[in-house]
Amino acid sequence: MTRLALHTVDTAPEKAKERVEAVQKANDFIPNLIGVLANSPQALEMYQEVSKLNSKNSLTAEEIEVIQITAAVHNGCDFCVAGHTKIAEVRLKMSPAVVEALRTRTNIDENAKYQALAQFTMQLIDKRGQVSDEELEAFKSAGYNDQNVLDVIMGVALSTLCNYANTVAKTDINPELAAFGPNR
Template identity: 25%
Template sequence: MMKNIQVPDKEQVSEESQELFGQLQKRLGKVPNLYATIGYSAHALKAFLQFEESLNHGAFNAKEREAIALVVSEVNGCNYCLAAHTVAALKRGFTQEETFLIRSGRASEQKMNTIVQLAKSIAENKGKPEEGTVEQFFSIGYTEAALMDLIGLVTVRIYTNYVYALTHIPVDFPAAQPLPYSLQE
């Protein structure tokens, strides 16, 4: 039987993790259960937060980053990240219908569609996307630097998806609605 991993209380983690929890509390208004669980390791939480923060200054804007998070989390079936990133995507101006479309691997706008399709293909194919997706990405003007940023954004989300997959901690965001049948593959 697998060990049942609980969301730690602040007192159960190191002082360094507690400091990071304080920063998260200020920034987000709470310490999400997933981040708290990563906080069992101050090294892992610090590295994750720095990686994510650094990528926030890369080639993709906030809406594009949420789209990448949604499609990768859908590929990996991560209910936690789907819930958290649906909330964030709605705050960034997406409609519920747009979040469904993105999760299915598409978007109505060409540039966003290209980003979503490549991110989905990278996640589904373990880093070996379908050939046409990379060419399409470059054909709309993205560079090698943007490709590295995209791989980073896919990777950071896979990390959180896997943390949830291994822990099944309680989801502390409103649950994401299931994809409408018409959008399921």
């Protein structure tokens, strides 16, 4: 049972209604994260606007999902694990082995660059940004640059909003996402 109100188009605060309705039209359902974030129209707007910016950063769509799944698993957000697993597997057709490695925190043997990205993401979260010179250099040595560093930080910031909101709310996984949840 969700601990914060789970809004629909009918119950959302007036300033969030249009955004909730747009999500429902685009997806044919309202992901429960959106229903939770609608409690604060500003939090919902932040999520949607930062998501748009994040999707246009210097990283590939697959690399963005590496960050999001890594953060969701690391932060214990089952809802985000499900949502981002679905994006990775269904929309992006990412390798099942890569997705499974991210979900289980094991080495991504088939893609060293994704492994470096997942490791750097975990280091950023664990150390609250205070990565060592060696950790930063290892990330850059994998083929990343200064812009990528900041784009990973943006991805972590976005995941922090979602992961924390879902964890505080104890957001249930929508039936549409259940097949991608942590216990599949």
